[in-house]
Amino acid sequence: MTHSAFLSWRFLKVWKRNLVVYRRIWKVNFITPLLEPLFYILAFGLGFSGLIGQVQYGGTELSYTEFIAPALIATAVMWNSFFETTYGSFVRMYYQKTFDAILATPLSLEEIIIAEIVWSATKAVGAAAIMLTVLALLGFIHLPQGILLIPMAFLGGLAFGAIGMFFTGIIPTIDMFNLPIFLFITPMFLLSGTFFPVSNLPQWVRPMALVFPLYHLTEMARWFSLGTKETGAVTSIGYLTLFFLFFAFLALKAMRKRIIR
Amino acid sequence: MKIIEVQYLHKRFNGFVAVDSISFSVEKGEFFGLLGPNGAGKTTTIRMLYGFLPPSQGSIRIFGMDITRDWRKIKARIGVCQQDNTLDPDLTVAQNLYVFAGYFSVPKKEASSRGKELLDFFALSHKKNAKVMDLSGGMARRLILARALINQPDLLILDEPTTGLDPQSKHQVWEKLETLKEQGLTVLITTHNMDEASRLCDRLIIIDHGNILVEGSPQELIIRYAGKNVVEVEGPDQALRSYVSANHIEHDDLGRRMVLYSPEGSDLNHTVRDRFCTEKCIYRNSTLEDVFLRLTGRELRE
Numbered sequence: 270m271t272h273s274a275f276l277s278w279r280f281l282k283v284w285k286r287n288l289v290v291y292r293r294i295w296k297v298n299f300i301t302p303l304l305e306p307l308f309y310i311l312a313f314g315l316g317f318s319g320l321i322g323q324v325q326y327g328g329t330e331l332s333y334t335e336f337i338a339p340a341l342i343a344t345a346v347m348w349n350s351f352f353e354t355t356y357g358s359f360v361r362m363y364y365q366k367t368f369d370a371i372l373a374t375p376l377s378l379e380e381i382i383i384a385e386i387v388w389s390a391t392k393a394v395g396a397a398a399i400m401l402t403v404l405a406l407l408g409f410i411h412l413p414q415g416i417l418l419i420p421m422a423f424l425g426g427l428a429f430g431a432i433g434m435f436f437t438g439i440i441p442t443i444d445m446f447n448l449p450i451f452l453f454i455t456p457m458f459l460l461s462g463t464f465f466p467v468s469n470l471p472q473w474v475r476p477m478a479l480v481f482p483l484y485h486l487t488e489m490a491r492w493f494s495l496g497t498k499e500t501g502a503v504t505s506i507g508y509l510t511l512f513f514l515f516f517a518f519l520a521l522k523a524m525r526k527r528i529i530r
Numbered sequence: 531m532k533i534i535e536v537q538y539l540h541k542r543f544n545g546f547v548a549v550d551s552i553s554f555s556v557e558k559g560e561f562f563g564l565l566g567p568n569g570a571g572k573t574t575t576i577r578m579l580y581g582f583l584p585p586s587q588g589s590i591r592i593f594g595m596d597i598t599r600d601w602r603k604i605k606a607r608i609g610v611c612q613q614d615n616t617l618d619p620d621l622t623v624a625q626n627l628y629v630f631a632g633y634f635s636v637p638k639k640e641a642s643s644r645g646k647e648l649l650d651f652f653a654l655s656h657k658k659n660a661k662v663m664d665l666s667g668g669m670a671r672r673l674i675l676a677r678a679l680i681n682q683p684d685l686l687i688l689d690e691p692t693t694g695l696d697p698q699s700k701h702q703v704w705e706k707l708e709t710l711k712e713q714g715l716t717v718l719i720t721t722h723n724m725d726e727a728s729r730l731c732d733r734l735i736i737i738d739h740g741n742i743l744v745e746g747s748p749q750e751l752i753i754r755y756a757g758k759n760v761v762e763v764e765g766p767d768q769a770l771r772s773y774v775s776a777n778h779i780e781h782d783d784l785g786r787r788m789v790l791y792s793p794e795g796s797d798l799n800h801t802v803r804d805r806f807c808t809e810k811c812i813y814r815n816s817t818l819e820d821v822f823l824r825l826t827g828r829e830l831r832e
Binding site for chain 1: 602603619
C-alpha cells in the first residue's frame with residue numbers, strides 16, 4: 270500500500286464539515302479578528318509609539334504603527350491556525366471522537382489530518398481578510414498589492430497548522446499544549462521581527478529568528494503591504510513551504526501511530 | 531453468497547495478542563453475533579472488519595473484496611454503529627446525518643430525502659434541529675443507528691448497540707433491528723446482552739482470549755451446553771452433591787449455590803423438588819447466558 274492511495278480530493282468533505290460548524294457560530298468567529306487589530310493599533314500605535322519614534326527597517330523609516338500593522342496579520346495567522354490544529358483538533362479527536370466516526374466512512378486518516386490542516390489555514394485566511402480590511406481602511410496597508418496577504422495567510426496557515434497537528438499527534442493530554450506554546454509560540458511571537466526589527470537583536474540571536482516561520486510570514490506581510498523587506502520573498506515563501514511539507518509529513522506519521530497503532 | 535469471510539485473523543498490540551487466529555464467515559441476510567467477555571477481542575475484530583485497524587496476519591474479505599486493498603469500496607457499502615457515542619456534538623441532529631452522507635458522497639438531494647426517512651423511521655423527526663448533547667441516551671443511540679444507515683449499507687456492523695439503554699429504548703432498538711433484518715440486511719453485532727443475542731441472532735460465535743470457543747445458532751448452543759432446563763439450588767447439601775455426581779448430572783457448583791442442567795425429557799425438576807430443595811430453588815428454561823457463563827467462566831474480567 271502506498272501513501273498516495275490514502276490521499277484524495279475527498280479530504281474536502283471533512284474540510285466542509287468544519288465550515289458547516291464555523292458558519293453556525295460565524296458571528297463569534299468574526300468579532301476577534303475585527304477588534305484585535307484595533308486594540309493593538311490603539312495600544313501600541315497610539316500609546317506606545319510616543320516612546321519610540323521612527324523604526325529603521327529594510328532601508329526605510331517607518332512610524333511604529335506602520336511597522337507593526339502588517340505583523341499583526343502575520344501573528345493572527347499563526348494564532349488562528351496553530352490553535353485550530355492543537356486545541357480544536359485535539360478536542361475533535363480525543364473528546365468528541367469525530368475522527369473515529371469519520372474513519373467508519375470511505376475516508377482515510379490521512380485525508381482527515383490534511384483536511385484539518387487545510388481548514389486551519391482557511392480559518393487563518395478568514396481572520397487575515399477581516400484584519401486586512403480594517404487595516405487597509407485605516408491606511409496601514411497599501412492596496413491592491415495588499416491583497417497578496419490572502420494567499421500568504423493561507424501558506425502561513427498551512428505551516429502553523431501542520432506543526433500544530435504534529436504536536437496534537439504526540440501530546441498525551443490537552444494541558445500539555447502549554448509546553449509548545451510557552452517554548453515555541455511565545456518566543457516566536459516576540460522575537461520574529463514582529464514588534465521590533467530583527468536587526469536590533471544581538472548578532473548571535475539573529476540566526477534563531479531566521480528559523481522561526483513567523484519571521485518569514487511577517488517579512489512577507491510587510492513586503493506585500495508596504496513594499497519593504499529584509500529577506501528575499503522567494504526565501505521566505507520557500508522556507509514556509511518546506512516547513513509545511515516537513516511538519517505535515519511528521520503530523521501524518523504521528524497521528525497514524527496515535528490513532529491506528 | 532458470503533458477505534464476510536475472515537480467515538486466520540490475528541492482531542497483536544506491542545506483544546499482546548488481542549485476536550488469535552480466528553476464522554468465520556457471514557452469509558447474506560444473516561444476523562450474526564460476536565459474543566465474549568470484556569477484553570475477549572470483539573471490538574478489535576470489528577475494528578479490523580471496517581478497516582479501522584490493519585490485521586497483523588490473516589485475511590478479511592467483505593463483499594468478496596480484500597479489506598487492505600479495496601478498503602474504500604468496502605467502507606462505502608457498510609454502516610458502522612460504534613460502541614462510543616461518536617455523534618458530532620458541533621452539529622444538530624439532522625446535520626449529523628447530512629454531513630455524514632457527505633462523507634459517503636451521497637448527493638445533497640438524495641441525502642436530504644434519506645435523512646428525513648431515517649429520522650422518521652427512528653422516531654427522531656421532532657428532534658431534527660436539536661443539539662446532539664440534548665438527546666437522551668436512547669435517542670442518541672437511535673441517531674447513531676440512523677447515521678449508520680445513511681449510505682444504504684449492504685452490511686451493518688453494530689458494536690454493543692443497546693449497552694446502557696433503559697428497557698423501553700432497548701426494546702425499541704430491537705424492533706427497529708428486526709425490521710431491518712426482515713428487509714434482508716446483513717448484520718454483525720457484538721453484545722453482552724444474551725437476551726439480545728438470543729432474540730436477534732441467526733447464528734453466533736463466542737470468543738474469549740482472542741479465540742473462538744463455539745459457533746452455532748442460539749438454540750443449538752443452549753441445547754448443547756445448557757440442556758433444556760436449569761435448576762438452581764440455594765444452600766445445596768451433601769446429599770444433593772452425592773446424587774449429582776452419582777448420576778453424572780451436568781452442573782456448576784458455586785458453593786452457596788448449585789446450578790444443574792437437565793436435558794430434554796429428564797425428571798430432574800421433580801427429583802430436586804421432592805428430595806433436595808431445602809431452602810430456595812429456581813426452575814427455569816436454559817438460556818444463552820448459561821451457555822456463556824459455562825464456556826467463559828464466572829471470574830471477573832476487569
